[in-house]
Amino acid sequence: MSFNIIVLAKQVPDTRNVGKDAMKADGTVNRAALPAIFNPEDLNALEQALLIKDQHPGSRITLLTMGPGRAAEILREGLFRGADDGVLLTDRAFAGADTLATSYALSMAVRRIRAYDIILSGRQAIDGDTAQVGPQIAEKLGIPQITYAEAIERAEAGRIRVKRRLENGVETVESPLPVLITVNGSAAPCRPRNAKLLQKYKHAKTVTERQVEHIDYIDIYSSRPYLNLTEWSVADVDADPQQCGLSGSPTKVKKIENVSFQAKESKLLTGSDAEIDELMRELIANHTIG
Amino acid sequence: MANFYTDTPQFPHYLHHPLMKRIVELKERNYADKEKYDYAPMDFEDAMDSYDKVLAVVGEICADIIEPNAEEVDQNGPTVENGRVTYAAPTQQNLDALNKAELMGMGLNRKYGGLNFPMVPYMMSADIVSRADASFQNIWMLQDCGETIYEFADEEQKQRYLPRIVQGETMSMDLTEPDAGSDLQAVMLKASYNEEEKQWYLNGVKRFITNGDADIHLVLARSEEGTKDARGLSMFVYDKKNGGVNVRRIENKMGIKGAPTCELVFKNAKAELVGTRRMGLIRYVMSLMNGARLGIIAQSVGICEAAVREAYGYARERCQFGRPIIDFPPVYEMLANMRAKTDAARTMLYETCRLVDMYKILEDIGRERKLSSEERNEMKYYSRLADAFTPLGKAMSSEYANQNTYDAIQVHGGSGYMKDYKCERLYRDARITNIYEGTTQLQVVAAIRHVTTGTYLQRIKEYEAMPVTPELEPLKRILSEMTQMYEKLVELVTAPKDEDYLDFHARRLVECAGHVVMGHLLLQDANRNATLFRRSAEVYIHYGQVEVVKNYHFVTKSRIEDMAYYKPGITEE
Numbered sequence: 035m036s037f038n039i040i041v042l043a044k045q046v047p048d049t050r051n052v053g054k055d056a057m058k059a060d061g062t063v064n065r066a067a068l069p070a071i072f073n074p075e076d077l078n079a080l081e082q083a084l085l086i087k088d089q090h091p092g093s094r095i096t097l098l099t100m101g102p103g104r105a106a107e108i109l110r111e112g113l114f115r116g117a118d119d120g121v122l123l124t125d126r127a128f129a130g131a132d133t134l135a136t137s138y139a140l141s142m143a144v145r146r147i148r149a150y151d152i153i154l155s156g157r158q159a160i161d162g163d164t165a166q167v168g169p170q171i172a173e174k175l176g177i178p179q180i181t182y183a184e185a186i187e188r189a190e191a192g193r194i195r196v197k198r199r200l201e202n203g204v205e206t207v208e209s210p211l212p213v214l215i216t217v218n219g220s221a222a223p224c225r226p227r228n229a230k231l232l233q234k235y236k237h238a239k240t241v242t243e244r245q246v247e248h249i250d251y252i253d254i255y256s257s258r259p260y261l262n263l264t265e266w267s268v269a270d271v272d273a274d275p276q277q278c279g280l281s282g283s284p285t286k287v288k289k290i291e292n293v294s295f296q297a298k299e300s301k302l303l304t305g306s307d308a309e310i311d312e313l314m315r316e317l318i319a320n321h322t323i324g
Numbered sequence: 325m326a327n328f329y330t331d332t333p334q335f336p337h338y339l340h341h342p343l344m345k346r347i348v349e350l351k352e353r354n355y356a357d358k359e360k361y362d363y364a365p366m367d368f369e370d371a372m373d374s375y376d377k378v379l380a381v382v383g384e385i386c387a388d389i390i391e392p393n394a395e396e397v398d399q400n401g402p403t404v405e406n407g408r409v410t411y412a413a414p415t416q417q418n419l420d421a422l423n424k425a426e427l428m429g430m431g432l433n434r435k436y437g438g439l440n441f442p443m444v445p446y447m448m449s450a451d452i453v454s455r456a457d458a459s460f461q462n463i464w465m466l467q468d469c470g471e472t473i474y475e476f477a478d479e480e481q482k483q484r485y486l487p488r489i490v491q492g493e494t495m496s497m498d499l500t501e502p503d504a505g506s507d508l509q510a511v512m513l514k515a516s517y518n519e520e521e522k523q524w525y526l527n528g529v530k531r532f533i534t535n536g537d538a539d540i541h542l543v544l545a546r547s548e549e550g551t552k553d554a555r556g557l558s559m560f561v562y563d564k565k566n567g568g569v570n571v572r573r574i575e576n577k578m579g580i581k582g583a584p585t586c587e588l589v590f591k592n593a594k595a596e597l598v599g600t601r602r603m604g605l606i607r608y609v610m611s612l613m614n615g616a617r618l619g620i621i622a623q624s625v626g627i628c629e630a631a632v633r634e635a636y637g638y639a640r641e642r643c644q645f646g647r648p649i650i651d652f653p654p655v656y657e658m659l660a661n662m663r664a665k666t667d668a669a670r671t672m673l674y675e676t677c678r679l680v681d682m683y684k685i686l687e688d689i690g691r692e693r694k695l696s697s698e699e700r701n702e703m704k705y706y707s708r709l710a711d712a713f714t715p716l717g718k719a720m721s722s723e724y725a726n727q728n729t730y731d732a733i734q735v736h737g738g739s740g741y742m743k744d745y746k747c748e749r750l751y752r753d754a755r756i757t758n759i760y761e762g763t764t765q766l767q768v769v770a771a772i773r774h775v776t777t778g779t780y781l782q783r784i785k786e787y788e789a790m791p792v793t794p795e796l797e798p799l800k801r802i803l804s805e806m807t808q809m810y811e812k813l814v815e816l817v818t819a820p821k822d823e824d825y826l827d828f829h830a831r832r833l834v835e836c837a838g839h840v841v842m843g844h845l846l847l848q849d850a851n852r853n854a855t856l857f858r859r860s861a862e863v864y865i866h867y868g869q870v871e872v873v874k875n876y877h878f879v880t881k882s883r884i885e886d887m888a889y890y891k892p893g894i895t896e897e
Contacts, residue, residue, distance in 0.1 A: 226385050226425045229378045229439060233363035236377060251366050258362070 036092035042155035075156025130280035137170030329383025407570030409537035429490030436486035454626020459582030493539035536586025568593025579752030669721035712774035719767035722757035787844035839868030
């Protein structure tokens with residue numbers, strides 16, 4: 035049994051190591067100052083896809099990402115870890131999309147890919163933290179969804195069993211295929227890049243990259259078709275331009291505030307049992323814990 | 325994201341050494357593999373880019389997985405039950421990560437699934453791994469036994485064993501026995517040939533075998549009954565799948581606790597002969613040992629790097645008398661010396677790698693076609709230099725690993741003596757580096773003939789001929805003074821033609837050669853990149869100068885008769 039798997043991934047600014055120039059004066063994220071990375075939970079999702087492929091040889095993993103041209107880097111990162119091919123959804127008309135417009139565009143791209151059994155994505159992206167895109171795509175495609183997945187326990191013909199990590203414990207659920215699964219950060223971390231795949235795919239490029247950049251090894255793109263990354267525009271996925279990008283986004287940012295955390299009070303403890311008891315009582319009393 | 329490759333600018337510096345172009349061209353046979361393998365490089369730039377990217381993967385695994393695991397590995401270590409070893413869980417996790425990344429068999433030919441990396445990037449991975457967890461380097465580096473199989477086994481054996489190494493099966497080299505340590509000629513493990521079965525069997529005991537429960541073992545054994553010396557020893561390969569070897573115990577060591585050090589009992593263990601009978605020690609182990617010594621240089625450098633970083637980090641944060649202690653001259657002098665010794669050991673490591681690369685690759689090409697007389701001369705030239713630099717580098721760098729970890733504790737003060745700080749583990753891990761694969765005293769034995777025959781001096785003269793910028797001229801002058809002293813010392817010590825007298829001063833002579841050689845290498849580094857190496861060049865050359873002067877003084881003021889005061893028997897011993 036083999037599966038066709040689509041992994042949805044996003045290139046995000048690395049908000050985990052934010053310096054003082056992370057925000058611009060107008061309150062928007064200064065993307066130039068933050069390194070662009072593979073959204074961490076999307077890497078967890080990719081690992082789940084790779085684990086399915088390990089167990090079911092012949093399965094095929096397609097990485098799908100939407101973003102500017104440089105988001106092709108995400109596709110290469112996926113190929114280095116064992117994905118089979120990658121699609122970059124890129125068009126000026128996609129810019130400024132909120133979750134509704136994003137899920138519309140991605141669902142149109144998924145339709146164009148056509149054959150799929152499992153769609154995996156991270157639970158949420160660290161730049162927006164909405165956790166809405168995955169579920170919205172499932173709705174638009176009319177397929178079941180499993181959120182907060184921590185492990186795929188079994189994948190078999192037409193069915194999948196998944197362990198979910200919830201606030202109060204774990205839950206194991208089953209679903210028919212095709213299904214969309216969003217994966218939690220608590221799932222297995224993604225494997226490292228593979229030395230051979232890295233060397234095999236490092237020259238993989240989209241059409242735009244091949245046109246824009248100085249190309250060293252121009253001949254290899256015809257002799258090695260796997261080095262050509264697929265690039266799709268609004269027209270390629272038959273999307274309605276009105277529903278894409280800014281025009282398809284009902285969400286409007288009204289105001290952005292900088293919040294700075296401050297420690298109001300601090301207490302120094304010597305670590306004696308009595309003091310620890312006292313502190314525990316206090317924390318339980320004010321509902322910090324318990 | 326932390327990365328132990330990208331956070332160390334010295335690595336790209338050495339990776340882009342001018343000689344690399346020729347090394348890579350030879351190693352890649354003018355990039356012929358690009359037609360056959362989708363991961364082979366197109367040209368020199370492409371190969372360099374691949375080394376850089378693959379090393380970044382090693383650096384990431386080391387920073388994210390291996391280093392964070394190191395403390396637990398040190399505390400729990402491997403266990404043995406019913407003759408089988410189980411690694412500490414995090415050690416296994418390290419191994420799994422590297423295997424998944426297909427990093428095993430880094431130096432092996434693509435024909436067997438390897439990455440075909442030259443020594444320079446291959447040892448860089450060892451340098452990085454050792455910084456993360458010195459004990460893991462022992463397991464990682466034993467893949468080098470594959471190199472010995474590649475060089476000496478027949479094609480059918482290579483086809484069977486080498487792809488298994490690439491797929492992550494581990495290796496061990498079983499040489500030492502209870503009565504055969506430094507003196508491997510005394511090896512007694514018996515190899516007997518059953519004519520009917522056409523099968524070799526091994527019987528006996530091996531001791532202190534690193535990773536002794538490996539999947540594939542290279543074993544030195546006595547195949548010629550009645551012999552007592554090196555000429556009766558042959559090399560065998562033992563496959564764990566065949567059974568017959570059990571681990572009797574694992575040693576409770578001071579450091580590198582993650583690497584299981586085993587006592588092995590061979591009971592009618594089936595084995596295969598590698599290469600020719602009687603050549604085991606004379607030829608194969610010597611080659612194996614040289615590779616292993618290069619690995620210990622890398623391990624020493626990695627430990628040095630870890631120690632320097634720990635010490636700098638602590639000295640910046642720890643405040644006394646209202647200031648970070650790094651502001652105090654006695655502390656920053658220690659730190660500068662540590663950095664200089666680390667850089668010196670590292671530049672020596674990659675110089676040695678280049679020499680080994682040049683010689684080994686030409687030798688390998690010689691297996692495919694007849695070398696031109698020019699190439700043969702070149703091979704001989706590099707072979708001699710590699711032979712000279714390996715023991716010198718091993719001696720110097722392993723002593724520096726000890727000195728630097730000692731000083732790292734000193735910088736930490738009382739805290740460094742506590743197990744809470746990493747420098748305590750580094751100190752214990754470093755202690756073996758100048759003992760195994762030949763003690764420093766034995767490295768001196770191997771190196772001294774290159775002092776007396778002038779191999780080092782010849783190379784030093786070549787360095788002297790290399791131009792440097794005017795700012796570096798004063799340092800070059802110091803090195804030239806040091807060289808004159810070294811030459812004078814060699815003359816003084818060899819003049820009496822007294823073996824004992826030469827042995828007595830041998831270490832001093834070898835160390836002087838080391839200071840001059842490493843000083844020159846740092847000078848060349850500073851010439852290529854002043855920002856990165858100027859300070860270390862200044863500090864190291866001044867430090868080396870004092871050491872040479874000290875040795876010079878000792879030798880010139882000593883008489884042969886004075887040796888009597890050191891000999892046992894005169895005093896109470």
